[in-house]
Amino acid sequence: MHKFRSLLPAVLFTMAYALVSLSVTNSYYQLVLTLVPVWAVFGLSWNLLSGYTGLISFGHAAFFGIGAYTTALGQIYFDLSPWLLIPVAAMLGGIAGLLIGFPTFRLQGHYFALAMLAYPLAILYVFEWLGFQEVTLPMKRDAPIAYMQFGDPRIYTLLALTIMLATIVLTRIIEQSRFGMALLAIKQNEAAAEAAGINTLAWKLRAITLSGAIAAAIGAFYAQVLLVVTPQSVFGMLVSAQALTVAMFGGVGTVWGPVIGSVILIPLAETLHAEAGARFPGIQGVIFGFAIICVILVAPEGLFWKLRDLLRKRFARATTTEVTAAPHTEQPGTAIVTPLPVARKRATSEVVLEVRNLSRSFGGLKAVQNVSFKLHKNEILGIIGPNGAGKTTLFNLLNGFLRPDQGEVLIDGRNMSGERPHTICEAGIGRTFQVMRPFLRMSILDNVVVGAYVRAKTEDEARKLAADAVARVGLSDVADRVAGELSTKELRLMELARALAGQPRILLLDETLAGLGHGEADEVVAVIQQLARDGITIAIIEHTMQAMVRLVDSFVVLDHGAVITEGEPEVVTRDNRVIEAYLGKKWVAHAPH
Numbered sequence: 385m386h387k388f389r390s391l392l393p394a395v396l397f398t399m400a401y402a403l404v405s406l407s408v409t410n411s412y413y414q415l416v417l418t419l420v421p422v423w424a425v426f427g428l429s430w431n432l433l434s435g436y437t438g439l440i441s442f443g444h445a446a447f448f449g450i451g452a453y454t455t456a457l458g459q460i461y462f463d464l465s466p467w468l469l470i471p472v473a474a475m476l477g478g479i480a481g482l483l484i485g486f487p488t489f490r491l492q493g494h495y496f497a498l499a500m501l502a503y504p505l506a507i508l509y510v511f512e513w514l515g516f517q518e519v520t521l522p523m524k525r526d527a528p529i530a531y532m533q534f535g536d537p538r539i540y541t542l543l544a545l546t547i548m549l550a551t552i553v554l555t556r557i558i559e560q561s562r563f564g565m566a567l568l569a570i571k572q573n574e575a576a577a578e579a580a581g582i583n584t585l586a587w588k589l590r591a592i593t594l595s596g597a598i599a600a601a602i603g604a605f606y607a608q609v610l611l612v613v614t615p616q617s618v619f620g621m622l623v624s625a626q627a628l629t630v631a632m633f634g635g636v637g638t639v640w641g642p643v644i645g646s647v648i649l650i651p652l653a654e655t656l657h658a659e660a661g662a663r664f665p666g667i668q669g670v671i672f673g674f675a676i677i678c679v680i681l682v683a684p685e686g687l688f689w690k691l692r693d694l695l696r697k698r699f700a701r702a703t704t705t706e707v708t709a710a711p712h713t714e715q716p717g718t719a720i721v722t723p724l725p726v727a728r729k730r731a732t733s734e735v736v737l738e739v740r741n742l743s744r745s746f747g748g749l750k751a752v753q754n755v756s757f758k759l760h761k762n763e764i765l766g767i768i769g770p771n772g773a774g775k776t777t778l779f780n781l782l783n784g785f786l787r788p789d790q791g792e793v794l795i796d797g798r799n800m801s802g803e804r805p806h807t808i809c810e811a812g813i814g815r816t817f818q819v820m821r822p823f824l825r826m827s828i829l830d831n832v833v834v835g836a837y838v839r840a841k842t843e844d845e846a847r848k849l850a851a852d853a854v855a856r857v858g859l860s861d862v863a864d865r866v867a868g869e870l871s872t873k874e875l876r877l878m879e880l881a882r883a884l885a886g887q888p889r890i891l892l893l894d895e896t897l898a899g900l901g902h903g904e905a906d907e908v909v910a911v912i913q914q915l916a917r918d919g920i921t922i923a924i925i926e927h928t929m930q931a932m933v934r935l936v937d938s939f940v941v942l943d944h945g946a947v948i949t950e951g952e953p954e955v956v957t958r959d960n961r962v963i964e965a966y967l968g969k970k971w972v973a974h975a976p977h
């Protein structure tokens with residue numbers, strides 16, 4: 385019911401648009417009315433990949449053009465109906481997406497955007513060499529319906545609107561599913577998403593396949609509307625720019641963005657082209673360029689988000705008095721805190737994680753050298769060492785962010801070194817980060833849901849696991865707040881909950897107490913102790929020893945990438961090599977023995 389209600393504005397908008405377009409008789413304006421939903425769908429296809437994952441594509445014309453030529457050539461050479469050719473175009477667009485995505489997703493950020501630029505340009509020249517400079521679709525006056533060649537141009541508008549509504553519904557379904565959540569998580573922090581068990585490459589490939597299919601389908605329909613296809617008009621730079629501009633102008637990462645962008649920009653550009661195109665050729669390009677500059681300056685994420693933020697601020701101001709007058713509720717994070725110290729299951733002799741001779745260098749720097757240790761079930765192991773000792777690099781090797789140059793990581797006796805982070809997460813290892821990696825625009829609960837997908841089969845199960853994890857760290861009261869508004873302590877607890885939601889057997893905590901005040905650190909320590917009591921095995925990196933001495937069962941001490949000693953806290957804290965590594969040689973003489 386809720387899902388249906390969220391589609392209501394789109395349905396009402398489409399119906400109103402259809403009513404307006406039915407009353408227009410001028411064929412030029414009718415064409416403009418058809419082009420608005422056409423470019424909106426193209427923008428929606430771009431949005432599905434770039435708006436949700438943040439991987440900007442400058443080359444969506446590749447898919448659009450493949451679709452346009454499929455329907456044109458399919459009719460010329462095989463006399464097939466566009467009703468069949470449009471789905472075929474979608475399939476070819478999807479395959480092209482997969483083929484393009486596989487090599488190109490190896491690149492990040494600007495490199496990805498630039499590589500995407502190359503595809504439509506390359507295909508454009510191939511089509512020119514092949515002699516498809518200007519392809520005119522054959523006229524089929526005898527079977528206009530079978531060949532989608534309607535005498536009444538309003539039918540094209542209605543068809544374009546139907547495709548637009550279908551794309552909006554599809555995007556909405558994706559948004560509210562594990563697919564959409566995975567894409568948003570990738571956009572905000574790909575490494576954190578991967579560590580939380582999301583197979584980022586697989587989701588990105590699904591996104592580009594679907595995006596390519598939609599772009600090709602609408603390209604095929606566009607060819608059918610214009611009845612003539614040239615390489616420039618479907619593979620050209622302006623076409624790719626059009627997808628990007630309508631989505632960026634209207635708002636990225638929302639179904640409304642491309643629709644708003646199209647409704648405003650397309651009639652503007654088309655009217656100017658008709659009125660002044662003869663005197664100022666390429667005036668559309670100028671309009672799109674100008675629109676991009678305006679958006680970047682005034683509303684970098686697009687009109688939709690700017691308006692939404694303004695409305696929210698106004699609404700928040702109107703309700704401030706009510707909020708301050710509300711009765712004081714308990715502070716977040718306090719409910720679960722129990723006094724220290726507490727009895728828990730002692731570490732057993734069962735080894736759950738074994739590290740054997742692990743090494744990793746960066747150029748000439750040996751960040752981790754020949755490190756070996758064992759982590760026993762129910763143990764809390766502290767990994768300490770001065771700045772640059774190799775602690776975080778060690779965790780990155782354990783959870784698959786880095787491949788070791790040498791050595792093995794055995795989880796329950798199985799060698800997992802070199803596996804991808806989401807696979808290691810699936811095997812039962814959760815982790816948090818020294819520099820926190822929240823998904824800032826998402827609520828606490830949604831942040832944690834992302835971590836639950838690795839275990840949950842259904843959306844409901846994921847929500848339940850996430851709610852349990854949020855309760856375990858004491859954040860239930862603030863679960864709906866956006867992560868960007870949280871304090872350091874709440875963010876640390878949220879990261880802990882995200883790792884917990886995947887029901888790990890082993891947790892790797894990287895400086896979870898960093899940046900916390902004294903009382904706050906005690907609260908987080910209490911949560912960690914509770915997790916250990918619940919049977920989770922923990923390895924925790926910490927810079928300072930004080931907080932750790934009362935928390936851990938044993939230490940591994942690193943210096944210059946190598947283990948200098950290991951053992952119980954009482955022994956390790958008196959070790960001369962440890963004192964020397966932390967305080968320097970001159971302190972060794974004064975150290976109590």
Ligand SMILES: Nc1ncnc2c1ncn2[C@@H]1O[C@H](COP(=O)(O)OP(=O)(O)OP(=O)(O)O)[C@@H](O)[C@H]1O
Pocket residue numbers: 746749751769770771772773774775776777778818927
């Ligand atoms: N990706 C990288 N490329 C090059 N050098 C790196 C890289 N990552 C880490 N290093 C270097 O490896 C060494 C170990 O770094 P690491 O971050 O693992 O230490 P750490 O013990 O976690 O330190 P800190 O307590 O300051 O976080 C440092 O000298 C660091 O500069």
